[in-house]
Amino acid sequence: MERTLIIFKPDAVQRGLVGKILARFEERGLQIAGMKMEQLNDDMLQEHYAHLRDKPFFAKLTRFMKSVPVVLAVLEGVEAVDIARKMCGVTNSREALPGTIRGDYGMSVQSNVIHASDSKETAKKEVARFFAAKELFHYERADFHTVYAEDERNK
Numbered sequence: 001m002e003r004t005l006i007i008f009k010p011d012a013v014q015r016g017l018v019g020k021i022l023a024r025f026e027e028r029g030l031q032i033a034g035m036k037m038e039q040l041n042d043d044m045l046q047e048h049y050a051h052l053r054d055k056p057f058f059a060k061l062t063r064f065m066k067s068v069p070v071v072l073a074v075l076e077g078v079e080a081v082d083i084a085r086k087m088c089g090v091t092n093s094r095e096a097l098p099g100t101i102r103g104d105y106g107m108s109v110q111s112n113v114i115h116a117s118d119s120k121e122t123a124k125k126e127v128a129r130f131f132a133a134k135e136l137f138h139y140e141r142a143d144f145h146t147v148y149a150e151d152e153r154n155k
């Protein structure tokens, strides 16, 4: 089982889309391992978006990300990182394919509805950055044996 970090960005919170988008992940079969609301600050964002620190849009991006509290979720499942990333769609919402979250709900590059970890390594770091061990839960969802075939359950 893999875990991945999803952030419901300020635009998702402001537009009341958190529940709808979370439902898409849950219905796909990804289960919630942890979830909370938090007001991000500059220190957290400097770390989370370290790869973008030199970009001209960095200051605008951090201002946006701390404009209202965001909802953070850790989702768990077989190949969860790749699945969530594919469901998310490409960075520019205007180019994201219909059927993806950004492609269905977004019109913006910056305000692109959710963040999803981009690799297994990043996911591990991001989950640990935002969640303490005691905030994460592993349990067997009631539909686990139906969602996965027998040989897929230990992956």
Ligand code: UDP
Residues within 6 Å of the ligand: 052, 057, 061, 090, 091, 109, 110, 111, 112, 115, 116, 118
């Ligand atoms: N972003 C932006 N302008 C850009 C590129 C990215 O405002 O030209 C923002 C956007 O919100 C994006 C975030 O920075 O989701 C992180 O960028 P990254 O390249 O990691 O894209 P992602 O992995 O979120 O698709």
Ligand code: MG
Residues within 6 Å of the ligand: 118
């Ligand atoms: Mg990224």
